[in-house]
Amino acid sequence: MRVLGVDPGLTRCGVGVVEGTAGRPLKMIGVGVVRTAADADIAERLLLIERGLEEWLDEHRPDVVAIERVFSQHNVATVMGTAQASAVAMLCAARRGLPVALHTPSEVKAAVTGSGRADKAQVGAMVARLLRLAAPPKPADAADALALAICHIWRAPAQDRLRQAAALQTRLQKGSVR
Amino acid sequence: MRVLGVDPGLTRCGVGVVEGTAGRPLKMIGVGVVRTAADADIAERLLLIERGLEEWLDEHRPDVVAIERVFSQHNVATVMGTAQASAVAMLCAARRGLPVALHTPSEVKAAVTGSGRADKAQVGAMVARLLRLAAPPKPADAADALALAICHIWRAPAQDRLRQAAALQTRLQKGSVR
Numbered sequence: 001m002r003v004l005g006v007d008p009g010l011t012r013c014g015v016g017v018v019e020g021t022a023g024r025p026l027k028m029i030g031v032g033v034v035r036t037a038a039d040a041d042i043a044e045r046l047l048l049i050e051r052g053l054e055e056w057l058d059e060h061r062p063d064v065v066a067i068e069r070v071f072s073q074h075n076v077a078t079v080m081g082t083a084q085a086s087a088v089a090m091l092c093a094a095r096r097g098l099p100v101a102l103h104t105p106s107e108v109k110a111a112v113t114g115s116g117r118a119d120k121a122q123v124g125a126m127v128a129r130l131l132r133l134a135a136p137p138k139p140a141d142a143a144d145a146l147a148l149a150i151c152h153i154w155r156a157p158a159q160d161r162l163r164q165a166a167a168l169q170t171r172l173q174k175g176s177v178r
Numbered sequence: 179m180r181v182l183g184v185d186p187g188l189t190r191c192g193v194g195v196v197e198g199t200a201g202r203p204l205k206m207i208g209v210g211v212v213r214t215a216a217d218a219d220i221a222e223r224l225l226l227i228e229r230g231l232e233e234w235l236d237e238h239r240p241d242v243v244a245i246e247r248v249f250s251q252h253n254v255a256t257v258m259g260t261a262q263a264s265a266v267a268m269l270c271a272a273r274r275g276l277p278v279a280l281h282t283p284s285e286v287k288a289a290v291t292g293s294g295r296a297d298k299a300q301v302g303a304m305v306a307r308l309l310r311l312a313a314p315p316k317p318a319d320a321a322d323a324l325a326l327a328i329c330h331i332w333r334a335p336a337q338d339r340l341r342q343a344a345a346l347q348t349r350l351q352k353g354s355v356r
Binding site for chain 1: 219
């Protein structure tokens with residue numbers, strides 16, 4: 001499974017591509033940041049993010065796109081931009097028929113460090129270790145994007161089982177399965 | 179000037195096209211709502227909104243797109259979806275090289291009713307009167323989209339003058355104009 005992780009943001013949108021399956025060593029395919037100027041028009045910034053993400057999708061052809069789930073309880077000034085950047089990422093994936101998975105920051109931290117309250121340095125260190133990199137990727141947004149991809153690879157089997165269980169339950173309730 | 183007004187929302191995204199210039203009678207060209215199912219996937223909903231807006235842009239070829247400016251102090255549960263729907267609208271406009279204008283709800287209300295705190299019924303009534311419609315457009319999201327377009331047509335001349343003044347000031351400060 002090849003996953004494009006996206007840490008959405010207007011100024012720095014982290015992107016990272018990881019290949020692997022749960023229980024096997026992971027491989028980093030690429031990592032980077034799509035940047036837009038803070039003084040640019042918001043519409044223009046969203047367009048630049050779209051173009052940047054399209055390039056990553058074209059080049060790396062992921063099977064799924066994992067995006068950080070945005071919460072509104074964070075800093076009110078930045079959360080709107082984060083929500084808008086994440087909308088662009090979801091749209092780019094959906095347009096290609098790629099599945100979109102959302103993971104919360106604490107799910108991502110817990111997946112790669114064992115603690116949902118790990119700090120940036122800890123996440124960066126574990127990303128470097130898991131992907132066998134010489135140093136944590138910089139900036140933190142790039143490391144976070146890789147962490148999202150790793151989190152998805154590890155959580156996907158459990159999420160699939162949950163989805164299958166939920167689908168079975170629905171069918172049982174409707175009486176289509178006995 | 180032909181303006182596409184967009185009242186962004188995931189469940190109901192209001193769209194309205196108005197043609198006119200400040201000080202002259204306005205003409206409604208079209209009005210409607212792009213709907214998506216509340217139980218659908220968020221990525222899928224954003225894709226449907228994009229497709230719906232693309233159809234409106236293709237059919238009506240506006241000169242500018244006026245979108246409601248989203249504030250984060252509103253209902254936290256709905257504001258994220260509104261921000262994401264507005265990102266899609268901005269992206270569709272920017273991709274075509276169309277200017278995007280953002281107006282706050284109170285600017286829109288003040289423009290069409292004279293009061294920034296007018297209620298939905300008042301906005302609907304004034305939209306109907308200004309566009310010579312038999313009744314206020316339903317649902318309110320459709321009427322709000324038309325109000326946004328009207329607001330833009332009326333505010334655009336003043337906004338242009340402000341932009342020109344700001345540009346002149348910048349040039350004066352840089353010493354490129356004496």
